[in-house]
Amino acid sequence: MSKSAGFCQGCLHYVFDYETPKTLVIPNIRLGFAFRFTQFLVVLYVVGYVCVVQKAYQVTDSVISSVTTKVKGFALTNASDMDPRLWDVADYVIPPQGDHSVFVMTNMVVTPEQTQSRCAELPSPSTTCTDDCDCREGYSDPRGSGIQTGLCVNYSLTVQTCEVLSWCPLEIDTELRAQLAAAENFTMLIKNSITYPMFKFYRRNILPHVNSSYLKRCKFSRATDPDCPIFRLKDIVSEAGEDFQDMAVKGGVLGIIIDWSCDLDWWAGKCYPKYSFRRLDNKHPDNNVAPGYNFRFAKYYKAPDGEETRTLIKAYGIRFDIIVFGTAGKFGIVPTIVNLGAALSFLSLVMFWFYVSGWFKIYKISLKNIFKINITSHPTPVVHFWFLV
Amino acid sequence: MSKSAGFCQGCLHYVFDYETPKTLVIPNIRLGFAFRFTQFLVVLYVVGYVCVVQKAYQVTDSVISSVTTKVKGFALTNASDMDPRLWDVADYVIPPQGDHSVFVMTNMVVTPEQTQSRCAELPSPSTTCTDDCDCREGYSDPRGSGIQTGLCVNYSLTVQTCEVLSWCPLEIDTELRAQLAAAENFTMLIKNSITYPMFKFYRRNILPHVNSSYLKRCKFSRATDPDCPIFRLKDIVSEAGEDFQDMAVKGGVLGIIIDWSCDLDWWAGKCYPKYSFRRLDNKHPDNNVAPGYNFRFAKYYKAPDGEETRTLIKAYGIRFDIIVFGTAGKFGIVPTIVNLGAALSFLSLVMFWFYVSGWFKIYKISLKNIFKINITSHPTPVVHFWFLV
């Protein structure tokens, strides 16, 4: 009984004792100056780098985005093998609905009047033949145009190739010049609304100070109209360091990158989108496969006799990928304490002890001798001036 | 030799000395209480805020998501200029494949039987003319309808406008009432599967306790059926604070936001999707351009004589963007140590010394005098009760 009472008393004793490290105060101006200077560096780092540059006191959230696009413009084609033809938005924007990825056709290979039938394969080392034995019935070369019927037929007067079951006539993909060259003057309106869900922050890329009449006539220009959400295609491609007419021939993928990185601690008016442009595909022909950007689609027709025909279009063009990214930061108590606490303890402990005391000691040089100090032992807890040990 | 031996011995001496700060123990109940109370606050902050509220002991990962949607329903249009017509999914969902972005057409301007030809431009201040000199051959106004031929022709009995080469007849976009008003009763099934790759965690928005027969008849309702993945379009729009019929006329973009934020430390059954709905485009006509949401697409036909005609459709409607976001957290040793360590050292150092010792000292008030303390010097290392300095 008395034993446990003594134990409890001992416990209480420990519970309500105040403990503090004993400190030496060395009233030496040079050592004190070195000490304070180190502390100053630490404070400078914490205030200057951690807080101002890195904003490590903030909690961050990633952007959530929705994009709507609308292309405008007309182009006239006047190819020798086709009638003059006007192309409008419904013709050259595929798919039409204006998502975050918009394809504008700038060139095409049109193969009209295709039907399900048999025709001679395009000549190539693997398709030329001299008689039927060179062709395998049912064989389908992934780089060919259809499924071989096993016959060897005349492709031209001089060349014989294997016959294929396919959509005939086959597409002949030779002539390459940008047919919709006028596409460089098309304009694209980008409407982008973003959310930072953690901060319940909503924004649009049409900024509050922009009015409707300005939007009706403006065109984006980094120098004069940085807030205008209407982009001329040629300007975008130029900003990405490419030539529109070059790119239009074989196609490509162009990133319109919208950076919504924001500091929400200050008034929200400071949060605005920053646009940049970059070509995303590899234009160099070596170390590459299928350079440029193209795809095939077909328009299907039905003849009066019920036979299905199609017009195959190999569409070359520029795909504009609107890529929205960003991180918003706002003051948060947890990252502040974590970063300040860690920076302070790390730096106060490591820097000071390591650099000032440590190395001297190893080389048997006493601080006492360097700084010619008088040592006073403080029996009372002393102030830890500023907030460092 | 003896010198280096002495150096080594000195080194070893340092290597295996145990060092500990000398501590003062002040057996004063008031000071001790203040000390422990501050420690209690620190522990409270660490346990309550850092651990329970912020879950700072967790490593986090971002969601990866795949969405499939399927719309169901029929609408009947009975416009004066068209035959009664039934619209089904293949007619009004564009594109049809049901991705994370689904467009449901609610209104349209149909311009049938367009062919490549010449016709009078729609009248506007810049297109009306009195003779051919007012029109520039080859000029293409981005806000116009085609490329001017340089002629001035009759648009109506009283108005003359420049002739354009275009798809004629031109679209006349006047009447605006929601033709597919019945779209409000359409339903959309959303299938969403997510992954947190860091935790190898997979989930679907069809929760394990939901069975097929329930799914066949349920409709999402925040109050009664919060787990049903089938949404009535009108309900979604209402939850976003909008009126469906209003929105259906001019179109708009509606975000279906699925929040998968999860705490994976507890049994995974707690991880379920939270749906919210928000209009993403700006409906106010000022500070805006091209309000609503519409796009143009065409269906191409070939007449028996080979001439291509098209039906141009300006489709107004609601684009449903299914936006999936979320962060999952799970206990991790590194963030635990970082956060606890930082919080503890920061708070123990800063709070206690700063507030209790610091200010007193500056004002030359000795703790000794305030608390009437007896100071005992402890020559042995003393317990740092709980885990605070």
Next chain:
Amino acid sequence: MSKSAGFCQGCLHYVFDYETPKTLVIPNIRLGFAFRFTQFLVVLYVVGYVCVVQKAYQVTDSVISSVTTKVKGFALTNASDMDPRLWDVADYVIPPQGDHSVFVMTNMVVTPEQTQSRCAELPSPSTTCTDDCDCREGYSDPRGSGIQTGLCVNYSLTVQTCEVLSWCPLEIDTELRAQLAAAENFTMLIKNSITYPMFKFYRRNILPHVNSSYLKRCKFSRATDPDCPIFRLKDIVSEAGEDFQDMAVKGGVLGIIIDWSCDLDWWAGKCYPKYSFRRLDNKHPDNNVAPGYNFRFAKYYKAPDGEETRTLIKAYGIRFDIIVFGTAGKFGIVPTIVNLGAALSFLSLVMFWFYVSGWFKIYKISLKNIFKINITSHPTPVVHFWFLV
């Protein structure tokens, strides 16, 4: 005056005093060894786990990605109700433009020659009728095929159903076998370019050491060709643990997951994509609705008399979702200091004091007695060997 001067002097005194905790050095080899061993564990944790395993010294950034895909291959269908027909890319890839989500049709239900008219609903318990009273005019069952006209008509010789206004004839969805079974041999080329904007780091999934001639003939194989960006569809599906022919019947969603997690501190050549494959939809019929993946689309035709007909296609197939994720890390001074500082202070404080000193004290066992130590009081600041208190 003299008072404030004294105050200032006092201040200066504090400003330039050097303060350091008094330390006990206990020259006891066992205690010293325990002390150093604990420190060794701390250092091991910091170096081994925080630095090597978790790379907590890095700042991280999330990937931004752009994907282009191209499918190649042919399939021949020979269904009893259709002519032999060849399917090429323009036929079976929907939408055609090759985004990060590609649908390859593997099966279909084709309903040709639909026109806007009236026909008998498909028989089901809710649509069979005996006379007109069983049918409600204007009623549209979401699971039905159109809008009821209120008449009860013959569906077959034995069954009467309600008449609907719809696209007739109605789709009859019964026969289910994968018609485009040859799709398993199709290949998909994936071109993926990524950016880590914070580090201005750009990469493509076609690695620098891969040349064009290799790309022309290679096929991805985890064992032999892990860098080839051309995937045979059957291989992808097999890697995901599924059977292609099974999946082709009802369709499904397959994730091609590209992990770009990179450590950018070392030479960038180490940063390459890791592919994995996973089925994303739920194939089990219970706890599911609308299993598989299908959608309906239509091709519209105009008869010579101007009547619109359509071919409705219910397309079953595999949607390949290319999901790109990743985090790149690079050495950063702030996370280094935060993590090291926090780890060190936490572990040095907690581990050592708690484990070595703490428990002994509570149980009234003096370290002095355990380790038989001689205590020397050090009046000078002593080295804190390595960087621990």
